[in-house]
Amino acid sequence: MTETASDNTTSVKSMDDIMALCKRRGFIYQASEIYGGVNGFWDYGPLGAQLKKNLRDAWWTDVVMKGCNGKLGPDGKPVSIVPLDSSIIQNPKVWEASGHVGGFNDPMVDCRETKSRYRADHILCMGVKGDDSGQIYAFIENDDKSFDGALKKLSKYKKADIAKDGVDICSFTDLGPDEIAITVGPDAKEVGTLTEPRAFNLMFKTVLGATGNAEDNGAYLRPETAQGIFINFKNVVDTTRVSVPFGIAQTGKAFRNEVTPRNFTFRSREFEQMEIEFFCHPDESKAWYTFWRDWRMAWWQELGLEGENLILREHDNDELAHYAKEGAGTADIEYMFPFTAPGYGELEGIADRTNFDLKQHAEHSKTKLDYFDNTRGELAKNGQPKGERYLPHVIEPSAGLDRGVLALLCEAYTPDENRPSGVFMKFHPRIAPIKAAVFPLVKKDGMPEIAEPLYNELRNRFGHLGTIEYDVKQSIGKRYARMDEAGCPFCFTIDSTTLEDQTVTVRHRDTLDQERIAIDKVGDFLAEKLGF
RNA sequence: GCGGGUGUAGCUCAAUGGUAGAGCGUCAGCCUUCCAAGCUGAAUGUUGACGGUUCGAGUCCGUUCACCCGCUCCA
Structure with missing residues (x-):
């Protein structure tokens, strides 16, 4: 599908x-x-x-x-x-x-036809007494109705009226794969629909103590x-x-x-x-x-x-x-x-x-786990509830x-042909592993010297929430593309305008929009976007 | 557990039984003034693993492991 x-x-x-x-x-x-x-x-x-x-x-x-x-x-x-x-x-x-243990520790048998599941040791099998040819008929232990059903099917198969004491009975767990293949399950019409017994305990077992063994010290x-x-x-x-x-x-x-x-x-x-x-x-x-x-x-x-x-x-x-x-x-x-x-x-x-x-x-623990609720129950003479x-x-x-x-x-995975990465991760800012990135547009003209203190400020303030990224290498487009794939919602870029008026570019991951905000307002901007 | 498919560099993929490669990415340097630009250079593989056939195996055979698809399972 x-x-x-x-x-x-x-x-x-x-x-x-x-x-x-x-x-x-x-x-x-x-x-x-x-x-x-x-x-x-x-x-x-x-x-x-x-x-x-x-x-x-x-x-x-x-x-x-x-x-x-x-x-x-x-x-x-x-x-x-x-x-x-x-x-x-x-x-x-x-x-x-x-x-978790009791019902699921034992080998189980599934019927592909009736979709029923049985404990393997609760299924018995019958065949005509002294006759080990042909199909085997399974029924549920201590279940007369199931026994009668199997006997009826066996009689029909053998084209003979077989009496209750005219059958040999054995445990299903004694059957080999070849015999299971010719067995008709309880309530089943077709032959060979029962699976081999399989242990269905999905719990991991381990042993307590360095010298322990699984039988006495299993956990x-x-x-x-x-x-x-x-x-x-x-x-x-x-x-x-x-x-x-x-x-x-x-x-x-x-x-x-x-x-x-x-x-x-x-x-x-x-x-x-x-x-x-x-x-x-x-x-x-x-x-x-x-x-x-x-x-x-x-x-x-x-x-x-x-x-x-x-x-x-x-x-x-x-x-x-x-x-x-x-x-x-x-x-x-x-x-x-x-x-x-x-x-x-x-x-x-x-x-x-x-x-x-x-x-x-x-x-199981023989411990009283009742709760005594003293806000309930009928009122006593003093006006207080008697409790329940x-x-x-x-x-x-x-x-x-x-x-x-x-x-x-x-x-979050969002293909987008219009951006260099071809895809971006649209995480909610609160969940995004990288919260923000600080980029000097180029590695000269004093831009790294401005970007680094901003990076340190954001890291101190938001580092407990996630990663703050700082990168000066390679082209700005490549750095944006990397942040798109990592799902970083905001990039703050220091450029030549920053040198003149102390503003930075905010690059929005989802819209690719850019806006300028004052460099000393970046922390508050991010705090608001992260919901703090 | 059953059936089918796939495994070669971080990713996508080449390589007639005959020297394991490319593009992208990564890293270093230069350059670059807003979206994977360019130049120079570098690193990266027991070809999933083990065994067999062969003078020689990425390629053929067997086993095994992992992943994908369909059943099964999911208390």
């Missing part, structure tokens, strides 16, 4: 071109490239590292420090969020409680940052002065051993998440879900992902995750990447996780940082 889309739609950008620019300009490299690379991992170069930091910082500032940029919650009060930085490796029981790299928040819920409630509703936020690496890493950094095995777990009273979860869904969408739009490339999509009931019960909301913020067009790829998911996670951890004890519900806006960076790169 991608092929036809790029062939027929001129508006779809070329992913190959974007990847080439990322390499050429130092945004993203293949990990371990000089050793031939390693599937599913990527390194961020100088510009990419700063771009990624700027996006992470924007999220941290807007979400955590400013509490949704000061937008009031559905309760009419400021949104309360506290930060957290939990460990990548946790007690393995965390992942049992969360459901997992976290497959998501969320659980680190849930298991610290009690700590945060006990040691800080938060009260429900409030959120805990963290950014950090997570690891999933994806079967097929694909599409540049979109699906990689090591990735960084930006997650909020927002705890609220069960009665208010719907209002908070709506609040977060809409505000997160608006946030991405503010960073430059405007227009039709970004959509908000509510999940259908049949694609709800294991933790989201029916009826509770789940929505994706999706971006139309060149490799998904005309479809979309997930950037952030907003899910009503109900009290699933806290309940699981309360049970409950397990908070959780709204989870979970964003992929690497995917965000990729979306920003794709969105």
